[in-house]
Amino acid sequence: MTTMRGHWYIACRSAQLQRRPLARIVLGEPLVLFRMQDGRVGALADRCVHRNMALSRGTITADGLACAYHGWTYDSSGACIKVPAACNGCTTNGGQPRVRSYLVCEKQGVVWIYLPGDSEIPEGEPLDFPFHGHARWQYWFMERVFEGDAFNCAENFLDCPHTNHVHQGLFRTDKTRENQVEITSGRDWVQAEFLNEQRMDTLLGRILCPKGARMRHTDRFTLPYTTRVDYRAHEGRHFIVMSQCTPIDEYHTRVFTYMAFRFDGWAPLIRLLYRPFAHRVLDQDVDIIRQQTEDIRRYGPQRFMFHTSDAIAGEMRSLLSGQSLEGQSPRIKEIRF
Numbered sequence: 001m002t003t004m005r006g007h008w009y010i011a012c013r014s015a016q017l018q019r020r021p022l023a024r025i026v027l028g029e030p031l032v033l034f035r036m037q038d039g040r041v042g043a044l045a046d047r048c049v050h051r052n053m054a055l056s057r058g059t060i061t062a063d064g065l066a067c068a069y070h071g072w073t074y075d076s077s078g079a080c081i082k083v084p085a086a087c088n089g090c091t092t093n094g095g096q097p098r099v100r101s102y103l104v105c106e107k108q109g110v111v112w113i114y115l116p117g118d119s120e121i122p123e124g125e126p127l128d129f130p131f132h133g134h135a136r137w138q139y140w141f142m143e144r145v146f147e148g149d150a151f152n153c154a155e156n157f158l159d160c161p162h163t164n165h166v167h168q169g170l171f172r173t174d175k176t177r178e179n180q181v182e183i184t185s186g187r188d189w190v191q192a193e194f195l196n197e198q199r200m201d202t203l204l205g206r207i208l209c210p211k212g213a214r215m216r217h218t219d220r221f222t223l224p225y226t227t228r229v230d231y232r233a234h235e236g237r238h239f240i241v242m243s244q245c246t247p248i249d250e251y252h253t254r255v256f257t258y259m260a261f262r263f264d265g266w267a268p269l270i271r272l273l274y275r276p277f278a279h280r281v282l283d284q285d286v287d288i289i290r291q292q293t294e295d296i297r298r299y300g301p302q303r304f305m306f307h308t309s310d311a312i313a314g315e316m317r318s319l320l321s322g323q324s325l326e327g328q329s330p331r332i333k334e335i336r337f
Helices: 150-157 203-208 267-299 315-320
Strands: 005-014 022-026 029-036 041-045 079-083 104-109 112-115 138-147 178-185 189-194 218-220 227-235 237-249 250-262 331-336
Touching: 005 022, 005 237, 005 250, 022 227, 029 112, 029 218, 041 104, 041 112, 138 189, 138 267, 150 227, 150 237, 150 315, 189 315, 203 237, 218 267, 250 267
Parallel strands: none
Antiparallel strands: 005 112, 022 029, 022 237, 029 041, 104 112, 138 250, 178 189, 178 331, 189 218, 218 227, 227 237, 237 250
């Protein structure tokens, strides 16, 4: 697994931090997230320095996060501020006990965590989810744990040809057409724009694009593992699927998918149809990635072949290996799906 430290990852949704601490694993590191009684969010290594009990087993008090074993209590900076059994405070010969703390950022209903790489300080803030909070837009988050690495998840979300097979009848049919795709890229991103894609012959296709309209479809990947799919017929009919993949370990990824759409005049009705449909499609992807991972583990390390029918998978792999795609000229390819 490419470690991709030095980036922001979504650790949880804000609503998941209530009265109890929450255990998470990000890039193989066991973490605990908790909300102090003043509303601040803390993220610490999930291991009390005293007897190594997981802090996620503890309780949130007026002072901070208290370990379930001896009550050692930590604030959001990781400092031990209370040792109940101590008569003279909580300092030791080595000074004040501490556990490792992590930078967090809470916005738009999710909590981001920064795992340092070469630098302890992030270059910027976490990304924004487009049109979040806008009056004419409907949106919600979906969360799944995939049995697969973050690259395989991200590639799946931006891979059109698999939809003829895995999502047949729901998303696309078995009838395929040639599609021209323009590939553009930058330092940390790559995008595919489908230039002549026709309306899909499914219920979703008729919802996405009215008869006679030209649909603009773009797929975009941004480091570390963020994908964005846009289907836009016109200003009043625009669908966005944006996924942020948080690696748990080599074979598991927690995916937070932001679904947003604008459908003027019919938005509440479309939401009733679109939301269960989106969950069904995502569950099918969970299942196919699980099967892929089972077979990779059975037969050995990944030995992928990148083909011209892969829109941007090769470029995604290059970005994840540390290569910049800045300065590359736009290029056209044809893909049948």
